[in-house]
Amino acid sequence: MANDIYIHNGPLIIGAGLAGLSVALNAAPQPTLVLAPVELGAACSSAWAQGGIAAALSPQDSPEAHAHDTLIAGAGINDPAATYALTGMGPDVVRRLNAIGAPFDHHADGSFVLNREAAHGLARVARVGGDLAGKKILEAVVAAAKAAPHIDIWEGAVATGLIKSDAQTVIGAVVERGGRTSEVFAPVVVLASGGSGGLFAVTTNPANLRGEGMAMAALAGAEIADPEFVQFHPTAINVGADPAPLATEALRGEGATLITTDGYRFAFDDHPDGELAPRDIVARAVHRANTTLGGAFLDCREALGEHFPQEFPTVFASCLAAGIDPRTASIPVAPAAHYHMGGIRTDIDGQTSLTNLFAVGECASTGVHGANRLASNSLLEAAAFGERVGRKAAEVAARGAFAPDTQGALRPLPAPRLTPEALYTLRAAMQAHAGVIRDATGLTTLLETLTGLEAAFKGALPLVAARLIAQCALQRRESRGSHYRQDYPKTATEGQRTFVRLTEGGLTQRQTQKEVA
Template sequence: MPDILIVGGGLAGLFCALKLAPRPVTLLVAAPLGEGASSAWAQGGVAAAVLPTDSPDLHARDTAIAGAGIVDKDVALSVAREARSRIDDLLAFGAPFDRDAAGALVPSQEAAHSARRIVRVKGDGAGAAIMAALIARVRAAPSIEIVEGYVADDLIVREGRVAGVFARDPHNRLHAFMARAAILATGGVGALYALTTNPPQAAGSALAMGARAGARIADAEFVQFHPTAIDIGRDPAPLATEALRGEGAILVNRAGKRFMPPLHKDAELAPRDIVARGVFAEVAGGRGAFLDATQAVGAAFAEKFPNVAAACLEAGVDPAKQPIPVAPAEHYHMGGLWTDSHGRTSLPGLWAAGESGSTGLHGANRLASNSLLEAVVYAARAAADVSAALPSIPDPGAAPAAPPAFAPDAAGAREIRQIMQRHVGVLREASGLRAALIRLLALRDKAVAADNLDLRNRAEAALLIAAAAYNRRESRGGHFRTDFPQADPAQAQRSFISLEEALSLSRDLADEKSNAFARA
């Protein structure tokens, strides 16, 4: 067994494995490579200042503005400055980014960027193309052992240090994978919501596993809802890339009236949280929301945005001639395992990269296409840090006995999705958050009693998000409280929470409810 274990087969996990080569690693993935990763579905591209009219300073400034006052500006600048080097890495790994006739990169524009800096592939195919290139490299690398079909459910901790993970095979049996260093790159929390653009594997497992072992959790309340998920009844919902609005597509309601210009000076190109609330209001008000690209793109739609076109046509919508029905869907989690500038979590022996971590780059609202950038930057940093630290890390020892097998609780998972969608979604308020925390606690306690790690992970990850949302009594970025609709300057800082704090809050609220019933 190699000394290094990477959990997750998205962009961060694959890139980290390649950057560690030729050092041996085990890559543990829940689904066949490319099938269970949000990265493969990313349409926009990688944000990087590659034009002479742009700069890392401008990129960092745009990141800070979108992040609504709590972006770590040093992190933003360091990531923006590293972006070009990581683009060069991706090119070397075979990523077929769009170029002009002279071979120069041709970036596009996306919302809240002040320059064209989205390095993309054929309009909306960046994620799939990058992943295909990296998967080919990973499968050909003799230093990378790929273990597919295993879902990580718990961390193995010895003497305060992470020593491996317990992972579930396709028959629901748990196995120990020991390692001197573990890197979590398991993605985000989308599968905790009823409407999401994320794959089913993105259920917050890193958040729950890390918190249960004592890791520090940062910015858990900040969840980004993509304003233009294609509303055609699919789960997960396909995405109408933000690049469409960058090309001039407009948002209209069923009456054909634009609704974004009164809400923000940048209209459809406003930060995602503002656009998501605008779309949400139209849908909730029964007026419907549609992305109209018939004039801006028109007959060239299928050529410029083939993935979006295919999803629409499959549902009977011709985006070249008809507006696309859209709704906000959970898309990205700004929170996660707190990491330092090297990708280290607060737990010795554990690193995080990609959406599993919270680096301070995104603040309260991720700037478009900074996600793939952060994934490769922190994957590279974690690889370098692990390599440097490995000589001083002790052997993890023999594998412990595995916990008993269990089957996932599909009904419990569905209930969590409904709770999160209803009470911890685009709009939040105290009574709904209280109801969510009380019910999530009951589901978590049920999972503990049944030794069901999958349900426990889902419930504990959801509890962390809901508790952080309950505690932040203001509105900022992706977190909007209808009972506290204004930003509070005194709360312009990152948040931190432990699992113990989330559980304590939930128990206190449950006791208050029980006492109120008793008094009645």
């Protein structure tokens, strides 16, 4: 049976988190169609972000200082222009979110309550209800999107592949909704599909986010940047839940400490900033404590004590659900896949290497995060670059009437779905061999596992995404930021980004990294 044909004369946005909805709001007055795979505000990483949104909002701070900290955390491969663009937009972006109803915490004088998080030189993370930032910010943006007359939202709509008019030009997407498959044609397509945490057995992200947007773009021929860089949050609550509940970094900003069972503060063994060192360093310290020191725990008893339920209600509820009272007991923690710095290569306006295809948010790689995202820059990137991409998408969509050749369009091959057993095998292999500590033996084993899965599920989007991560992790023979190779523990003198495309022969790399013994 032929697929339904739907022609939309405006931006088509795949994804409905903070990034996607920010694009939609800023694409006005162009008619904008948003595909939301689930109910708005549910099962997206934006809603689960706890810490807050980073911006230079205090008199002591500046966008330049924020950029400096971002560049340091990124370990030498950030794109400086993207970084300064992001931090320069930061204060006004937060104020605009506040103006549309995001209920940021304020002091009596009206100034923002700001937390300090790891690798920030001072307090600059605007918070909402302690640890409710993502949820409350997204609620305000969802309300604005629902009220916007130019935005149409399809809930329960999942894109499975991109449609092109020629090798270079994207003109739509194949969409599954309500048991039917449609071909949605549009003059501009924006991927805002989130990250890849669900590829790993232990993640703080919604488990349905498995890098599908990156995979769709790669299969369409788009260039992918830095896929090997996956950030592992140091303090997921280690109680065997899937996804793992998050214990926000803001807890450590408030003075919580990382200890072993006998109270030893092990994080200072790895960095003089201890618990407030960059995330990659703290994640490796927590991993080491769990594997060699008998366990890692987050001790909030002295720093927060009886104030815990009011200050951090989300974390408190997660702890109680696991039978832990953090006012009187330390919280067992472990690193978990949390954020993908790599993704579809874009400029700061979201333009990818393919005509009329844009990407924004976690599925995109602007270079702003480098090898290691600075805490709470993710919500800022989603909102700030969402504004830029929305304006650019509207500009492109307004250039003329859209009349696609639906008969001659180049359609993607159907993407098979992994069985639960295959998905379990994939996630376990990614966790074991592409996690906090990597080496050639493990990554080679992982690639062999992927080859076996591909024999039965060729073209499955999670397998495409996993191969991009694994192959580029094997090729980067150094340790940098979130990518740590125990067989190549040193960092190359000159930092270089990874740029690859999928070809029939495998991955074609535009730039190579220097090997360090």
